[in-house]
Amino acid sequence: MNARTVVEEGMAEGLTTQEIYRELLRRIGEDPARDGLAQTPERVEKAMAFLTQGYTMDVATVLNDALFEVEYDEMVMVRDVEFYSLCEHHLLPFFGKVHVAYVPSGRVIGLSKIPRLVEMYSRRLQVQERLTTQIADAIAQAIEPQGVGVIVEAQHLCMMMRGVEKQHSATVTSAMRGVFKTQMQTREEFLSLMRHGGGAES
Numbered sequence: 001m002n003a004r005t006v007v008e009e010g011m012a013e014g015l016t017t018q019e020i021y022r023e024l025l026r027r028i029g030e031d032p033a034r035d036g037l038a039q040t041p042e043r044v045e046k047a048m049a050f051l052t053q054g055y056t057m058d059v060a061t062v063l064n065d066a067l068f069e070v071e072y073d074e075m076v077m078v079r080d081v082e083f084y085s086l087c088e089h090h091l092l093p094f095f096g097k098v099h100v101a102y103v104p105s106g107r108v109i110g111l112s113k114i115p116r117l118v119e120m121y122s123r124r125l126q127v128q129e130r131l132t133t134q135i136a137d138a139i140a141q142a143i144e145p146q147g148v149g150v151i152v153e154a155q156h157l158c159m160m161m162r163g164v165e166k167q168h169s170a171t172v173t174s175a176m177r178g179v180f181k182t183q184m185q186t187r188e189e190f191l192s193l194m195r196h197g198g199g200a201e202s
């Protein structure tokens with residue numbers, strides 16, 4: 001038995017989403033009618049809808065009206081953007097921080113839109129590598145900067161809970177585009193800002 005089997009059978013029998021979760025509870029050996037679980041299918045349905053709401057969003061809508069023409073051509077960085085996602089292999093959470101930087105080429109993105117972009121891609125079923133490249137590519141396409149760099153540090157419950165990895169080790173992925181790939185100096189500035197911060201936060 002796996003989740004897919006339940007869904008397929010469920011659809012064949014015309015079950016609602018909540019009935020499918022109720023059946024899932026039954027199949028893991030629980031009594032879905034007991035007090036603590038009676039409302040669980042309803043809660044899980046709502047939670048899953050929230051955790052996967054990124055499917056209902058797209059880049060154009062998220063970045064709507066927040067692209068600005070500028071002459072600034074120094075690095076823009078938004079670091080420590082918290083995210084929570086679900087691994088597509090186990091449907092268990094992975095979560096951590098995203099650091100985003102880019103060097104503009106005539107256009108910038110409103111700063112508040114970077115966390116929204118992270119949210120849009122993380123509230124889907126994901127693997128960390130794809131989450132990283134999707135954020136980088138969305139920014140690259142939206143403002144065609146000189147370059148963009150994205151680093152994601154995450155902890156995966158599917159590994160931690162099964163004892164596959166030490167409790168506090170983090171998985172780090174990066175995507176470098178343009179000058180972040182070709183210029184070591186740019187990449188190092190990014191890594192240094194990421195580690196030590198800058199301005200008021202340092």
Ligand SMILES: [Zn+2]
Binds near residue numbers: 159
């Ligand atoms: Zn997993």
